[in-house]
Amino acid sequence: MTLRERHALVTGGGRGIGRAIAAALTQAGARVSILGRDETSLRDAVAAGVAADFAPCDVRDESAVSSALDHLSGGHGFDIAIANAGAVETGPFMRSDSKRFRRMVEINLIGTVNLFHAVLPAMLEQRRGRLIAIASTAGHRGYPYVSAYVAAKHAVVGLVKSLALETARSGVTVNAVCPGYADTDMVASGLDTIAAKTGKSREQALAEMVRDNPQGRLIAPEEVAAAVLYLCGSGSDAVTGQSLMINGGEF
Template sequence: MSGLPHSSHALVTGGGRGIGREIAAALVRAGATVTVVGRHRPALDAAVAAGAAHFAEVADVVEQPAVHSAIAAAAARQPIDILIANAGTAGSAPFEKSDDALFRRMMDVNFMGVVHAIQAVLPDIKDRPCGRIVAVASTAGLKGYSYVSAYSAAKHAVVGLVRSLALELASTRVTVNAVCPGFTDTDLVATSIDNIMKKTGRSREQALADLSRHNPQGRLVTPAEVADTVLWLCGEGASAITGQAIAVAGGEV
């Protein structure tokens, strides 16, 4: 696998924890300058202090002006070559109990958050020698799951955006792809396990088994496995890979 373009600057939204932080750390190890963006300053500062990133900017991806300001500040230090649109959140409820507020929040964070980040980097990244845009979607963007119709709809929207934008940018030096993890060992899944326990009375082990059964390998995906896939897509050797939604899910999809 060929490495990253020389002296790349990567920006990772939702980079303070979970998959985003793991991706940021992998990019640092590969030689990139990395800026993490997120809502919570302490988590971002902790990532920088641990060497998982070089710089941090605070912004909620739902707020377009804040995202544009944060990305402009990062780009002023060094032009951005790589965008990892990772920030997201999950919410579960039966469809009949999924109100407009839940659908709006899932779309605002998981879809419009990606849109806002891409809008902010696109004018300049098109001029970079080797531009990369990677959205962290989900297997929920490739298939359905019970009780997460709003989340699944938002992630399907991300995959559709990636496929369309890749065609628009095919004549440039920018590739646009999505990675679609299955259930991954993060705080987000830990919260899902807590919810399953609360609603069903199952033990933690039973709740974990309920999520792990979706993966034919019978386990949770690790954040490092997702980061490795992202790193490959950002490398010079992946210049012919665009418009793809790559499942990291042990054969589930």
């Protein structure tokens, strides 16, 4: 596969799944720009050749996203946009107040909306583009103690389905990639929290986390990146409005 002469944008591209996606797109020949809140990790990714350039940006801020993309694109728009930035907060529903739900919606859903709003006009004008949201298996089923996150990811999947219908004849495809628990900093932090709160060892916490995955393991970020690469290629022109599960056969 070659993505030469394609300009791709990845939010949350400095680490974890976002960095793996940026690396895969770069290897396929695309020019890759990355956004994120951690400027140090963004600089490190560019220095390592994972991406061509970066801009520090909070995707929850619509005007900041628009300004960052204008700077990175030089006014020429993007061919590929990957909405990867996200966050999770844990806790039982009765201890998850409306502020927690708003935080999860802002970063996971509104961050995706802001990116898609910013890049879609140029894609529609050139009648070509790829919009991809990195959602989660939590966008399709419930998990206990993460109700705010699950609600936000369900909303992301709903956005993908609706926008795909609006753009079906435009040359732009809109899809979601939905990994299960992946080997990322976010999951590592979650394991530490579980161990601290329950007194279980980190190994026991990991075993419980991957229990529903028939393969009994965490998903590698590179496996998510491979799915994104497929959806960016010309062979996926008829694939839109879909959620590609990367979950070891969990469901």
